[in-house]
Amino acid sequence: MEEFIARLLDLQDCDRDIDRLRADLRSIPAEMKIHRKDTEGHEAKFTLFRDNLESIRRKQKKLIVDRQDNVTRVADYKSRLISLKSNTEYTAMLKQISHAEKMNGQIDSKILEAMYEEDEAVQVLDRALKERDRAVKRSTIREDKLKNKLEELQSRLSQIEISRSEIAEKVDPKRLKLYEKSRAAGHREVVTGVKDGSCGGCLTKIPPQKTGEIKGGKTYICPLCGSYVVWTSDSTY
Ligand SMILES: [Zn+2]
Numbered sequence: 001m002e003e004f005i006a007r008l009l010d011l012q013d014c015d016r017d018i019d020r021l022r023a024d025l026r027s028i029p030a031e032m033k034i035h036r037k038d039t040e041g042h043e044a045k046f047t048l049f050r051d052n053l054e055s056i057r058r059k060q061k062k063l064i065v066d067r068q069d070n071v072t073r074v075a076d077y078k079s080r081l082i083s084l085k086s087n088t089e090y091t092a093m094l095k096q097i098s099h100a101e102k103m104n105g106q107i108d109s110k111i112l113e114a115m116y117e118e119d120e121a122v123q124v125l126d127r128a129l130k131e132r133d134r135a136v137k138r139s140t141i142r143e144d145k146l147k148n149k150l151e152e153l154q155s156r157l158s159q160i161e162i163s164r165s166e167i168a169e170k171v172d173p174k175r176l177k178l179y180e181k182s183r184a185a186g187h188r189e190v191v192t193g194v195k196d197g198s199c200g201g202c203l204t205k206i207p208p209q210k211t212g213e214i215k216g217g218k219t220y221i222c223p224l225c226g227s228y229v230v231w232t233s234d235s236t237y
Pocket residue numbers: 199200201202203204222223224225226227
């Protein structure tokens with residue numbers, strides 16, 4: 001293998017690692033977002049159930065006030081009974097008392113109903129709280145792991161970038177320029193091996209005689225994709 005090809009191969013290995021690391025680095029924020037969304041979903045559920053419980057409790061308080069008012073009203077009606085002069089007034093007042101007492105019964109059933117509702121809402125809220133806490137814990141662990149991974153990838157990336165620039169310095173500037181131009185155009189395997197007797201880059205058949213020369217150490221430039229085709233450890237006829 002020619003010297004410059006060996007150097008380009010080293011460079012290409014570095015670039016492949018750099019590409020992979022960058023792709024991994026790009027995937028991390030999206031993964032973090034998923035965990036955060038999961039936590040937010042649980043948080044929203046918890047808030048909804050908490051608001052529901054609060055509204056039930058407000059309703060209960062109002063019912064108790066209503067009941068107290070009604071009890072006061074009944075007592076007031078009863079105290080006024082003695083002072084009433086006519087039968088009509090008396091009968092009317094009795095009717096009002098009976099109505100107010102009936103209202104008390106209705107309020108009592110509503111209070112009881114609200115108590116059951118409260119019990120149920122407390123249980124639902126408790127479950128949502130536990131689920132939320134579990135989700136927060138889970139997400140925190142995962143996010144911490146992702147943060148560590150991010151740091152690790154970043155440090156590996158800067159190490160590889162240093163080696164890459166060291167290798168690049170040893171490559172002939174013209175060859176380097178061509179290599180980089182080719183990669184910038186989306187060509188990921190500027191140096192490639194022979195695969196089943198074809199160019200590893202674009203799978204174009206290579207004449208058998210040329211394949212023999214490649215195996216003998218000669219560099220072949222693929223007329224179709226422009227790759228340097230060399231004999232690699234995994235090359236095959
Ligand atoms: Zn090719």
